[in-house]
Amino acid sequence: MATIGLSAAAATRIRFAVSCLWEVLASVRILRDPGVPEVHRRWAARARAGVDEGGLLWSLVAPSGGYTPDFLTPPPSGLAGDLERELAGLRVTPPSVVRAQLELAGVESPLRDDPAAGLRRLADEIAAYWSVAIAPDWPRMRAVLDAEVQRRARRLAETGSAAVLDDLHPSVTWRNGELTIDQPHCRADDVPDGAGLILIPSVFVWPAVLTVTAGEIPQLAYPARGVATLWERSSREPDALTALLGRGRARLLTELATPLSTTELSRRTGITAGGVSQHLTTLRAAGLVVTHRQGRSLLNTRTAVAEALLSAAS
Numbered sequence: 001m002a003t004i005g006l007s008a009a010a011a012t013r014i015r016f017a018v019s020c021l022w023e024v025l026a027s028v029r030i031l032r033d034p035g036v037p038e039v040h041r042r043w044a045a046r047a048r049a050g051v052d053e054g055g056l057l058w059s060l061v062a063p064s065g066g067y068t069p070d071f072l073t074p075p076p077s078g079l080a081g082d083l084e085r086e087l088a089g090l091r092v093t094p095p096s097v098v099r100a101q102l103e104l105a106g107v108e109s110p111l112r113d114d115p116a117a118g119l120r121r122l123a124d125e126i127a128a129y130w131s132v133a134i135a136p137d138w139p140r141m142r143a144v145l146d147a148e149v150q151r152r153a154r155r156l157a158e159t160g161s162a163a164v165l166d167d168l169h170p171s172v173t174w175r176n177g178e179l180t181i182d183q184p185h186c187r188a189d190d191v192p193d194g195a196g197l198i199l200i201p202s203v204f205v206w207p208a209v210l211t212v213t214a215g216e217i218p219q220l221a222y223p224a225r226g227v228a229t230l231w232e233r234s235s236r237e238p239d240a241l242t243a244l245l246g247r248g249r250a251r252l253l254t255e256l257a258t259p260l261s262t263t264e265l266s267r268r269t270g271i272t273a274g275g276v277s278q279h280l281t282t283l284r285a286a287g288l289v290v291t292h293r294q295g296r297s298l299l300n301t302r303t304a305v306a307e308a309l310l311s312a313a314s
Contacts, residue, residue, distance in 0.1 A: 014161050014197050016149045019076035020083040021090065022221045023134060023141070024126055025068060026204035028061040037207065042231045043137065050132025056122045057129060059109060069101035070212045075198060075219060079149060079295070081142060083130055087123045091116075139264060140230060141203050146294040147259040147301065148201040148224035168199070168222045169209045181211055181220070203227050229257040241313040249279045253288060253306055259299040 030036055031051055036044045052058060062068045074089035095115040102112050111118030134141070156164045166173055173180045179197075198219045202210075206223035241250040251269050262280065266273045280300055283289040288306040291298055302310075 014156065014164065014199060016079065016153060016199050016201070017076035018079050018081040018142070018145050018149070019073065019086065019200050019202075019221070020081050020130065020134075021073050021086045021126070022076070022200050022202050022210070022219075023204055024057075024130060025061055025072050026202055026210065026221065027133060028057060028129070029064065029068070030204055032058070032061060032063045039206065039228050040204070040231070047133035050129045052125060052129075055125045056109065056111065056118065057125045060105070060107060060122075062105065064208070067105050069098070069105050069107070071097055071101055073212055073219065073221075075217045076200065079146075081138075081145070083127070087126060090126075091119045091123050093119060137230075139261075140258070143259045143261070143264070143299060144203060144224050144226045144230055145201050146297075146299065147226065150292065150294065151225070152199070152201070164199075168220070171209055172220070172222070181209065203230060226258045241310065244309075244313070245283075248275065249283055252276065252279050253283065253302060253310065256289065256300060256302045256306075259294075259301045261297050261299055265300070 027047065028051070030040055031044060031048060060069055060072060071090065071093040074086065074093070076086060093115070098111050098115040098119070102109055109118065111122070152164055155167070165179065171181060198217055200219055200221040201224035202221045203224060205221045206227050209223075210221040212219040241253070244250070245253065248269075248271055251271070252265055255265060255268050260268070262273055262276050265271070265276045265280075269276070271279070280289055280291070283306075284291065288303055288309065289300050290303055291300050293299075
């Protein structure tokens with residue numbers, strides 16, 4: 001358990017970020033644990049091919065309950081989820097920071113003797129792991145993460161930081177200027193008024209939270225909503241829904257368990273992109289789908305009316 005001084009002024013400087021390195025760390029942590037959560041087993045069966053169990057990355061990421069050096073997750077800069085930019089930040093970690101955090105983790109590593117060379121090797125390992133274990137699913141993961149950021153940002157604007165912090169995870173609470181995190185290995189320095197807090201939704205952090213409170217900007221990685229649907233195979237649309245909407249529109253509505261682009265819907269359903277666009281136009285007009293822009297992408301999401309319709313038809 002850790003209690004961190006997070007003043008009201010610091011809480012107003014909350015920002016969200018998407019981080020490739022947090023997904024790398026959290027996903028390797030899952031693979032290191034003896035029991036992979038059921039929600040991630042399909043992913044894990046494929047992703048193990050990308051892991052070098054004799055490499056630096058594997059040796060640095062601790063299983064659940066252990067401390068992983070914080071230099072693996074430098075503060076992400078925004079919502080882009082740019083692996084190369086994050087790796088560039090990793091490579092320039094000061095040697096003194098590398099050695100101090102290896103000491104804290106109790107890890108014997110080649111990074112201790114030559115941090116600069118070791119960090120370059122580590123960055124190469126991460127890039128190789130990413131290409132096999134995460135990159136094939138990154139568009140789907142990004143859709144979940146982008147939807148989570150949009151949902152939380154809207155709530156932040158509507159209800160303020162207290163409601164957002166208290167709703168992140170059962171182990172996280174904020175009361176009277178103190179952020180309490182029920183998690184081991186959390187270094188509980190107070191947050192300066194000007195620093196704020198980075199909230200990082202993650203696919204692989206579930207079911208826990210992970211934190212970095214050392215350094216100038218504290219980070220809190222928490223489970224994004226919708227993770228349970230991420231690896232599911234496409235489900236067959238209910239017969240009643242097909243009779244009501246037609247097979248194509250029913251199929252699209254069933255697939256939209258998480259926000260998806262027109263291109264991704266076309267890939268999943270086999271319907272042409274033009275056909276998907278036509279069906280989405282009808283579904284939007286009926287109040288069953290809304291479309292919002294996230295960066296350069298347009299993501300489609302089911303409405304509450306659509307959720308009720310699917311529930312009644314199933």
